[in-house]
Amino acid sequence: MSSTPTRFIILALFATQALAPAEIDSGGGKSSGGAVFNHSSIGGSFATVLSLGGGTFNHPGLIEVIYPITPGSVTDVNANGLSDGWEFQFFGALGVDPAADADHDGTSNLMEYLAGTDPNDAHSVFRPQGSLTHGIFGMPIQTVTGRDYKIWVTRDLQSWTLQSTLTGDGTEQLFEFDETTVTAGPLHSDSHPSNYFFRVEILIP
Numbered sequence: 054m055s056s057t058p059t060r061f062i063i064l065a066l067f068a069t070q071a072l073a074p075a076e077i078d079s080g081g082g083k084s085s086g087g088a089v090f091n092h093s094s095i096g097g098s099f100a101t102v103l104s105l106g107g108g109t110f111n112h113p114g115l116i117e118v119i120y121p122i123t124p125g126s127v128t129d130v131n132a133n134g135l136s137d138g139w140e141f142q143f144f145g146a147l148g149v150d151p152a153a154d155a156d157h158d159g160t161s162n163l164m165e166y167l168a169g170t171d172p173n174d175a176h177s178v179f180r181p182q183g184s185l186t187h188g189i190f191g192m193p194i195q196t197v198t199g200r201d202y203k204i205w206v207t208r209d210l211q212s213w214t215l216q217s218t219l220t221g222d223g224t225e226q227l228f229e230f231d232e233t234t235v236t237a238g239p240l241h242s243d244s245h246p247s248n249y250f251f252r253v254e255i256l257i258p
């Protein structure tokens with residue numbers, strides 16, 4: 054990526070199990086069709102905020118999400134990709150449309166299931182944001198028990214480096230990345246600030 058005076062931190066959230074065609078979520082919903090087993094999301098840009106006092110910068114960027122594939126071990130008699138127990142838990146019956154968005158938060162019922170969020174609560178959605186504070190990029194991850202999160206970093210959107218793995222426990226966990234501490238390798242830059250992209254891979258262990 055070219056260096057610009059303005060630092061752009063782009064959040065890229067992926068899962069790597071790309072066996073099925075990905076769907077693109079441009080923040081307000083999927084913008085392309087395809088199989089429902091694997092989704093990607095390019096979320097909406099988040100606000101640019103400059104706080105001189107606090108040294109906090111929120112950068113415009115993208116949030117991309119690719120959700121994991123429903124594990125084969127999940128009981129899914131009606132084969133809609135949603136755990137049958139989950140369908141009963143949140144909708145009281147089988148037959149939930151995985152592509153529908155019950156709470157109209159821009160995340161499909163299937164994506165909510167895969168991320169472990171509440172499909173009936175528009176405030177419950179996996180959509181991390183990040184900010185740069187005193188040179189350290191911070192991205193709070195609202196984790197869910199029963200999900201793991203791999204966080205990858207790249208400078209060129211091609212070579213990704215696994216930077217952190219979080220085990221979901223229902224708490225918000227903070228991922229931080231200080232580019233000035235990278236002394237060698239693909240994430241190293243001679244100048245700061247540089248451009249980095251972040252990827253969060255949701256896993257169902």
Ligand SMILES: [Ca+2]
Nearest residue numbers: 129135136137
């Ligand atoms: Ca099902």
Ligand SMILES: [Ca+2]
Nearest residue numbers: 154156158160
């Ligand atoms: Ca939803």
